[in-house]
Amino acid sequence: DAKTTQPTSMDCAEGRAANLPCNHSTISGNEYVYWYRQIHSQGPQYIIHGLKNNETNEMASLIITEDRKSSTLILPHATLRDTAVYYCIVRVRGSNYKLTFGKGTLLTVNP
Amino acid sequence: NAGVMQNPRHLVRRRGQEARLRCSPMKGHSHVYWYRQLPEEGLKFMVYLQKENIIDESGMPKERFSAEFPKEGPSILRIQQVVRGDSAAYFCASRKMGAGYTFGSGTRLTVV
Numbered sequence: 001d002a003k004t005t006q007p008t009s010m011d012c013a014e015g016r017a018a019n020l021p022c023n024h025s026t027i028s029g030n031e032y033v034y035w036y037r038q039i040h041s042q043g044p045q046y047i048i049h050g051l052k053n054n055e056t057n058e059m060a061s062l063i064i065t066e067d068r069k070s071s072t073l074i075l076p077h078a079t080l081r082d083t084a085v086y087y088c089i090v091r092v093r094g095s096n097y098k099l100t101f102g103k104g105t106l107l108t109v110n111p
Numbered sequence: 112n113a114g115v116m117q118n119p120r121h122l123v124r125r126r127g128q129e130a131r132l133r134c135s136p137m138k139g140h141s142h143v144y145w146y147r148q149l150p151e152e153g154l155k156f157m158v159y160l161q162k163e164n165i166i167d168e169s170g171m172p173k174e175r176f177s178a179e180f181p182k183e184g185p186s187i188l189r190i191q192q193v194v195r196g197d198s199a200a201y202f203c204a205s206r207k208m209g210a211g212y213t214f215g216s217g218t219r220l221t222v223v
Contacts, residue, residue, distance in 0.1 A: 043214030
């Protein structure tokens with residue numbers, strides 16, 4: 001699976017949009033971009049995934065650049081409960097769904 | 112509809128004892144994955160199972176660790192003769208065909 005690069009940590013003010021970047025410059029055409037988050041001491045939680053088109057759901061939006069070498073997860077109105085480690089993961093389509101987690105980005109939402 | 116259930120939440124074992132971690136997947140999910148998270152690290156894949164079959168155990172240590180997912184009952188991750196380095200959070204995830212993961216809340220294993 002392609003390697004991803006994320007900032008170690010980010011801060012965001014409550015109520016503002018949180019934009020979390022991820023670089024995956026070696027991504028190939030059959031690899032999806034997934035985002036999960038892990039709130040302290042809990043199991044990871046699925047957020048969103050995409051292949052090449054931008055995606056939106058009730059939790060977040062995923063913006064993938066046209067060359068697919070990077071993406072941004074957007075939490076439109078961050079709350080204190082969004083403080084978590086956010087993982088950007090690239091997964092080969094049809095690869096038994098095995099996920100390779102990196103260190104992720106610790107997002108801290110401040111009041 | 113209950114989520115992925117893992118028990119126990121916390122498990123303390125002395126060095127040399129056995130640890131048995133249980134995972135009940137969500138209803139209708141026939142694929143189970145185990146991940147391990149060492150302190151201050153990301154999650155590492157261990158094993159992927161379907162009912163009665165191990166599909167991928169490439170992340171499982173070769174000795175002392177085993178996993179099963181029987182036809183009836185939960186998936187079990189078994190660690191024999193535990194050592195201090197086995198202290199970690201162990202997460203189970205399940206999915207059904209064509210869908211994404213749901214993770215459980217994990218079992219925190221402490222070896223003393």
